[in-house]
Amino acid sequence: MKxxxxxxxxxxxxNQDGFVKEWPDVGLVAMNxxxxxxxSIKIENGIVTELDQKKREDFDFLDxxxxxxxxxxxxxxxxxxxDDIEIARKLVDINVSRDEVLEITLSMTPAKICSVLNQLSVxxxxxxxxxxxxxxxxxxxxxxxxxxxxxxxxxADSAEAAYRGFAEMETTTAIARYAPINAMAIMIGAQVGRPxxxxxxxxxxxxxxxxxxKSITAYAETVSVYxxxxxxIDGDDTPWSKAFLASSYASRGIxxxxxxxxxxxxxxxxxxxxxxLYLESRCLFMTKxxxxxxxxxxxxxxxxxxxxxxxxxxxxxxxxxxxxxxDLEVASxxxxxxxxxxxxxxxxxxxEMIPGTDYIFSGYSATPNYDNMFAGSNFDAEDFDDYxxxxxxxxxxxxxxxxxxxxxxKRRNKAAKVMQGLFRELGFPAITDEEVEAATYAHGSHDMPxxxxxxxxxxxxxxxxxxxxxxxxxxxxxxxGFKDVAESFLNMMKLRVAGDQLHTSAILDEDFNVISAVxxxxxxxxxxxxxxxxxxxxxxxxxxxxxxxxxxxE
Numbered sequence: 001m002k003x004x005x006x007x008x009x010x011x012x013x014x015n016q017d018g019f020v021k022e023w024p025d026v027g028l029v030a031m032n033x034x035x036x037x038x039x040s041i042k043i044e045n046g047i048v049t050e051l052d053q054k055k056r057e058d059f060d061f062l063d064x065x066x067x068x069x070x071x072x073x074x075x076x077x078x079x080x081x082x083d084d085i086e087i088a089r090k091l092v093d094i095n096v097s098r099d100e101v102l103e104i105t106l107s108m109t110p111a112k113i114c115s116v117l118n119q120l121s122v123x124x125x126x127x128x129x130x131x132x133x134x135x136x137x138x139x140x141x142x143x144x145x146x147x148x149x150x151x152x153x154x155x156a157d158s159a160e161a162a163y164r165g166f167a168e169m170e171t172t173t174a175i176a177r178y179a180p181i182n183a184m185a186i187m188i189g190a191q192v193g194r195p196x197x198x199x200x201x202x203x204x205x206x207x208x209x210x211x212x213x214k215s216i217t218a219y220a221e222t223v224s225v226y227x228x229x230x231x232x233i234d235g236d237d238t239p240w241s242k243a244f245l246a247s248s249y250a251s252r253g254i255x256x257x258x259x260x261x262x263x264x265x266x267x268x269x270x271x272x273x274x275x276x277l278y279l280e281s282r283c284l285f286m287t288k289x290x291x292x293x294x295x296x297x298x299x300x301x302x303x304x305x306x307x308x309x310x311x312x313x314x315x316x317x318x319x320x321x322x323x324x325x326x327d328l329e330v331a332s333x334x335x336x337x338x339x340x341x342x343x344x345x346x347x348x349x350x351x352e353m354i355p356g357t358d359y360i361f362s363g364y365s366a367t368p369n370y371d372n373m374f375a376g377s378n379f380d381a382e383d384f385d386d387y388x389x390x391x392x393x394x395x396x397x398x399x400x401x402x403x404x405x406x407x408x409x410k411r412r413n414k415a416a417k418v419m420q421g422l423f424r425e426l427g428f429p430a431i432t433d434e435e436v437e438a439a440t441y442a443h444g445s446h447d448m449p450x451x452x453x454x455x456x457x458x459x460x461x462x463x464x465x466x467x468x469x470x471x472x473x474x475x476x477x478x479x480x481g482f483k484d485v486a487e488s489f490l491n492m493m494k495l496r497v498a499g500d501q502l503h504t505s506a507i508l509d510e511d512f513n514v515i516s517a518v519x520x521x522x523x524x525x526x527x528x529x530x531x532x533x534x535x536x537x538x539x540x541x542x543x544x545x546x547x548x549x550x551x552x553x554e
Contacts (some may be wrong), residue, residue: 014341020308027271027279030262030306032118035273039080039112041075052089052111060229062282065239066110069289075107089121091128091325094526098131105325110281113325117277117318120347122351123319129355131524132324134517135505136531138356139167140197141331141401142366144186144462145373146445149178152416155189156439159415160408161366162193164384165400167507168219170363170372172202175453179203180460183216184473185419191488192415196508198255198501202374205245212254215470215493217503219255219361221296221331225286226260227279230270243290253496255506257294257329262319263305276306288326293504294364295323298333298352301375307338317351324357329394329505329517335363337376345378353390353398356531358505360398361413368444381443391541397533402544411439421480422473429455
């Protein structure tokens with residue numbers, strides 16, 4: 001006889017997920033592998049000659065980069081002598097400020113910082129993350145993509161997403177050569193929805209940099225770094241080549257952050273018997289040493305790996321906290337789904353949503369799941385209402401707001417018309433009134449008419465080969481009759497001259513004022529300190545359209 005209870009449980013969505021017991025020999029352990037090194041350091045004549053039980057002559061290039069660039073050496077010996085639990089308690093203690101903690105954590109080695117994190121529960125990590133987040137005000141980032149790379153739909157979806165509250169937006173391509181058109185569409189749509197939203201187009205690194213130089217993207221984040229030398233080599237990169245690429249963006253006034261995340265080295269087969277957290281710590285120390293202002297981490301596209309092992313989701317939270325302990329901007333993942341269980345994916349999200357990070361999602365899908373070309377997101381467009389109600393239930397600012405159907409339709413329609421006028425002025429393949437109408441009311445690409453893809457690709461290639469750039473688009477928008485959008489686009493370009501958006505954790509308000517860790521420093525030290533929703537913001541969060549009020553019964 002079989003238990004009917006167990007038959008029912010076997011059909012539950014969570015039991016479609018994959019799970020594996022810890023296997024340290026191949027790196028399938030989230031935290032605290034028996035093969036992780038113990039903290040150590042030796043300094044001779046200002047040079048690190050030993051780092052975490054490895055002699056300098058045995059350093060790989062990550063060890064060398066970290067030893068030479070990533071650690072404040074003045075206090076490192078004192079910090080390594082401190083008890084792990086003492087440091088862990090300082091992370092949680094509301095009487096110890098963020099600045100006091102940073103004086104310790106910026107002088108740690110990768111092994112030491114992992115050893116400290118191993119002392120913390122999930123709740124304690126969330127408490128620590130509340131304090132250690134760089135920017136006081138939390139925000140959110142979304143993905144705006146579709147199966148057909150339809151630029152009209154991208155513009156309309158990004159206008160809606162900006163209006164819903166996302167501070168940053170990222171697109172990518174189904175067909176690589178669509179990149180310049182997708183980059184134009186997401187930037188223009190975003191400025192229609194809410195001026196000041198930062199946008200990017202994820203593509204091959206040389207193309208992505210060229211898009212930035214043409215001023216049709218405002219930031220980049222898909223500059224991946226890894227925790228072992230062999231995985232770096234397989235990607236034809238080194239820490240120094242990545243640092244050079246980062247400086248190329250910064251020198252042009254383009255905000256950027258690296259991307260890393262637990263599990264990538266395991267997937268590539270070169271985890272060197274180390275825990276996922278230890279390897280991620282090396283990525284983050286390298287990020288700090290390169291002078292990059294932030295990181296997209298939280299396992300990202302490898303989330304299924306830590307999600308399959310014990311304490312894996314705790315380890316993902318630990319890597320987000322680790323990044324903030326190095327004073328980096330944190331875009332904390334939640335962008336790829338890892339479970340068939342709605343309960344698991346929501347629980348994973350709340351670990352970052354409740355304490356708040358610089359960007360709670362590094363890719364909330366602002367489209368239906370089938371249109372997300374980054375792979376399925378942990379939350380998508382069909383979860384907007386759930387997410388808004390989670391904010392309302394817990395009085396937590398997750399970066400979004402309830403919106404009215406009327407206002408969304410208005411912004412989607414305008415964004416589609418702006419793209420129609422832009423294409424007309426640039427001599428690109430025409431956008432029809434039918435496409436404008438469809439994009440105004442569409443849920444996803446299944447609701448859109450087909451475009452002539454070869455003609456679009458010819459226009460995209462000619463744009464990239466020509467001297468046309470953001471100034472060309474500003475003029476075209478102005479001539480098309482959309483002066484306000486042209487002005488917003490120009491303001492995005494002007495930012496590059498001042499460079500204030502290169503400060504750690506920088507976002508913009510609708511007046512193009514920069515809000516960053518410099519002028520919006522997280523000062524949390526217990527109740528009624530740090531970020532608290534204003535009355536205006538709380539009213540916005542709690543007033544969902546389907547909530548009834550007393551007047552409805554009169």
